[in-house]
Amino acid sequence: MHAMVLEEIGKPLVLKELPIPEPQAAELLIKVLACGVCRTDLHIMDGELPHPHLPLILGHQVVGQVVKSGTNGSLYPAGTFVGVPWLGGCCGQCEFCLSNRENLCDQAVFTGYHRNGGYAEYCVADEHFVLPLTGDKDPVLTAPLLCAGLIGYRAYRLAGPCQTIGLYGFGSSAHLLIQVAKAQGKRVYVFTRPGDVQTQAFAKRLGATWAGGSDEQPPEQLDAALLFAPVGALYVEALKAVKKGGRVVSAGIHMSDIPSFPYRLLWEERSISSVANLTRQDGRDFFEMVKKVPLNVSVKVFSLEEANQALAAIKQGKVEGSVVLRI
Ligand SMILES: [Zn+2]
Numbered sequence: 001m002h003a004m005v006l007e008e009i010g011k012p013l014v015l016k017e018l019p020i021p022e023p024q025a026a027e028l029l030i031k032v033l034a035c036g037v038c039r040t041d042l043h044i045m046d047g048e049l050p051h052p053h054l055p056l057i058l059g060h061q062v063v064g065q066v067v068k069s070g071t072n073g074s075l076y077p078a079g080t081f082v083g084v085p086w087l088g089g090c091c092g093q094c095e096f097c098l099s100n101r102e103n104l105c106d107q108a109v110f111t112g113y114h115r116n117g118g119y120a121e122y123c124v125a126d127e128h129f130v131l132p133l134t135g136d137k138d139p140v141l142t143a144p145l146l147c148a149g150l151i152g153y154r155a156y157r158l159a160g161p162c163q164t165i166g167l168y169g170f171g172s173s174a175h176l177l178i179q180v181a182k183a184q185g186k187r188v189y190v191f192t193r194p195g196d197v198q199t200q201a202f203a204k205r206l207g208a209t210w211a212g213g214s215d216e217q218p219p220e221q222l223d224a225a226l227l228f229a230p231v232g233a234l235y236v237e238a239l240k241a242v243k244k245g246g247r248v249v250s251a252g253i254h255m256s257d258i259p260s261f262p263y264r265l266l267w268e269e270r271s272i273s274s275v276a277n278l279t280r281q282d283g284r285d286f287f288e289m290v291k292k293v294p295l296n297v298s299v300k301v302f303s304l305e306e307a308n309q310a311l312a313a314i315k316q317g318k319v320e321g322s323v324v325l326r327i
């Protein structure tokens with residue numbers, strides 16, 4: 001099979017011809033149809049996340065079809081459409097797994113990081129961690145839901161009840177979440193790189209009440225803010241924008257340092273926090289929600305062999321919506 005492989009940190013992916021993997025017990029062999037490209041993939045390539053399993057096939061927003069299962073696997077017959085998300089396994093026994101927080105498991109295994117992901121024609125996944133899909137949609141439009149959608153949704157829910165919400169960074173996640181927030185009657189304020197009028201216009205087309213630069217203050221104070229750009233200074237900007245009791249939640253796995261800031265910005269029960277990974281329940285909840293709120297997914301599609309160009313497109317921040325490989 002063809003695969004785009006990360007052989008060395010800091011180097012581009014390399015096109016390789018590899019044997020099709022054999023599923024072990026409780027694993028599925030999946031023919032990959034589409035794989036979303038995530039900023040996390042860039043963080044892995046750049047060595048910003050520790051101990052990737054090299055050589056590594058990236059990709060944790062996989063939509064594919066089951067080819068066969070390993071000896072004990074039988075939950076999904078051949079032909080079933082499934083999604084493979086970031087959480088690829090957990091221990092089931094640690095204090096986090098036992099308290100519905102498997103996203104924080106001490107032994108968690110992540111797709112496209114600890115085990116091979118979907119930048120390839122085939123991948124294997126633990127059948128207990130895949131999400132069943134209906135297969136009635138173009139896989140390219142479903143792939144971004146598997147991380148951008150559902151980890152963003154986890155951050156959105158952590159922000160708690162709110163009427164006004166700010167989104168800092170308007171890429172794959174935010175362009176989906178704005179649609180969820182609008183469907184729930186919220187006013188959404190979008191913050192982009194200063195001067196990025198193109199992305200601001202995109203946000204307004206999707207229903208943003210206001211869009212401006214991240215260095216600007218919104219016209220009204222916000223109940224909550226979500227950070228999608230990997231820039232620590234945005235915590236400080238967002239704290240300035242939220243009202244008393246406001247929550248600022250980052251959905252990013254890696255961020256530049258947060259600069260020091262005066263305590264008065266945190267005072268009055270404002271809070272800052274982060275979201276890590278996802279639980280399987282997040283996945284089930286998100287896909288249930290999407291049935292009621294169909295999302296208009298904006299994608300820029302690349303071929304498998306163009307994975308390096310796809311990653312560069314995310315780095316440059318020039319894509320409206322999500323970046324996906326059609327395999
Ligand atoms: Zn991701």
Ligand SMILES: [Zn+2]
Binds near residue numbers: 090092097
């Ligand atoms: Zn665990």
